Amino acid sequence: MKTKMILAVATAGVMFAGSALASTLDDVRARGKLNCIINTGLAGFAAPDDKGNWKGFDVDFCRAVAAATLGDASKVSYTTATGKTRFTKLAAGEGEILSRNTTWTFSRDVDLSQTFVGVSYYDGQGFMVPKKLGVKSAKELGGASVCIQTGTTTELNLAEFFAANNMKYNPVPIETNSEAQELYKAGRCDVYTTDASGLYATISSFDNPSDHMVLPEIISKEPLGPVVRHGDDQWADIVAWTLRAMLAGEELGVTSKNVKSLASKDNKNKEINRLLGKDTLQGVTKLGLSPDWAVNIISQVGNYEEVFEANLGQSTPLKIARGANQLYRDGGLYYVPPIK
């Protein structure tokens, strides 16, 4: 009898949980924490430091959204996902944002019913090899064993690249980046292929990084960015404008150091005033955010440049150049819509 009662109560509980339909922002505010889905471990993007705290470019973006919505960048709890599980986890509601080097493609956006809110890193797929192999170009890789992460766009690019160049190869599919490193180091595969940023991250974590090199060919476009569930436009706007605020911060020269002083005075450039809440920015309250949302992002996390340099730039083991990831005025691809 007792077990039946428990079963009935549990069933009722599940039914109620299923029928709760609040907006994503309300859910996050009620919980007091943002749930963020990140990589299982990729140096520079999402990796635990020696104290066990998650650090990285993708992690900082989660923190920026927490700063915008909750006013505190530390109020994030992280869930890790492999390339395979990430979309299922997002769809099942295990997180409000998927911030995990995810390539924006047509069918992911349309067919999987997800919303890509922007690009936070312009990447492309590359190859890395041990230098002692003597390979100088990806066109010389015919017959090689190639390690790939499954559940990614890379395996499709790879098949197309080798077919287009009339080369055969032997794919060795793996689940996570760390497993791929193990197989690559053990010599199970000659080549490891993934997004170039991931290759630099992998090489930087090796004992002797100078024994390995990334081949010059970049065989695909991989615009990486944060993803949210389809259907909540308010939440998609919040995440999209969090990214744009960080980019606008760089464009307007607002950094974590000077943001507080800029916010307290009347600036000549009125766009800075609107970004930092000094002048009214039409629609901020409609988005459900407080006027100092961008101040919170930039003061607690930083602008795009600061986040990039801190996690991926020349001062880090990855030493990734900004390249396409610069503002349009510096020759990059970021052209931020006006904050008006």
Added chain:
Amino acid sequence: MFFIIGLWRNEKSRQIILQIFVLLFIGWFLSWLAGNVASNFSALGKDISFDFLSIPAGYDINQYLIEYNSRDTHLRAAIVGLLNTGLVAVLGIILATVLGVSVGIIRLSNNWLASKIAYWYVEFTRNVPILLQILLWHGIIINSLPHPRSALNIGDVSFLSNRGFYIPKPILENGIELVYLFSVIAIIFAFLFYKFSKKKQELTGVQYPVLWINLSAIIILPIMGYFISGMPVSLEIPVLKGFNFVGGIHMSPELSALTFALGVYTAAFISEIVRAGILAIDKGQKEAAASIGLKPSKIMKLVVLPQARRIIIPPLTSQYLNLTKNSSLAIAIGYMDLVATLGGISLNQTGREMETMVLVMAIYLSISLSISAFMNWYNNRVKLVGR
């Protein structure tokens, strides 16, 4: 009202009422689950459709038993995966059966050392999770064997490296038909000789060494055909070309590790089943057989094994099923089985998690039911016939 109370007080009708309620509850629960899936799917703007099976898969698979390239459909990729599952299951079942029966018999031997070694083998393998054993075998192959460029060379024809095992591949040429013809003749001869000698024994009691004569016929006749037709089989020997060996038959580290791990693990259980089956035969049976003058090998073959087989087969069936289902752990080392193709990459590229998972489960269910049906048929053939 009194009628209902009466029904409740009657033990037999009470049981029926309770069963009806349980059945109704299960039915309601299942339909609630299905309804929940449907409503969640429509909330996400997703539909349930199997159209994705006919679009190009776009990814490559490193081991295919039927022709496959990345332009083939998801359906074909799923079939390639299914065949890979079948391959590792068949190899694993053969290895597990041979090893398991041997170890089971060795454990019963009077040799103390042999029986103890078998004992420790069984205790160790069946008490370590199968996933760890798969990773262990894979790790051993990948980390302890050399790179292809310094592969272990076995007589210049076979090579052992951390990319797998390469052996020569027989290439059939013109004239091979004669070898086939001689094989068929040998098999027909063996069948007729078996019938003949059985009849002869029933009539006169004379016994021929049937096994040896048939075995030699089946081996010698095709070899004769091979030489008469001018040796129409050549060997394609694997050669190191560029990064890897090219040609020959290739057994990847993933397939090898999975076969070894599944075979060695399941063999431990099979050996215990075999041992239990043999021990369950009453000692009196063997003594009676010995008293009428049968040799020990005949006692085993004619008296003990036919009776032990009846005890062994049902649990053996479930070990075969376990092995087949455990092969889905292939995903841990990247062996491209059904779960890795249809339930892995196809799922990811198309985002049809519900459809692919339902298909994968339905396929595993039908494989298991087929193995089970076959073993039941075999069990019915050998079981004790009531007289």
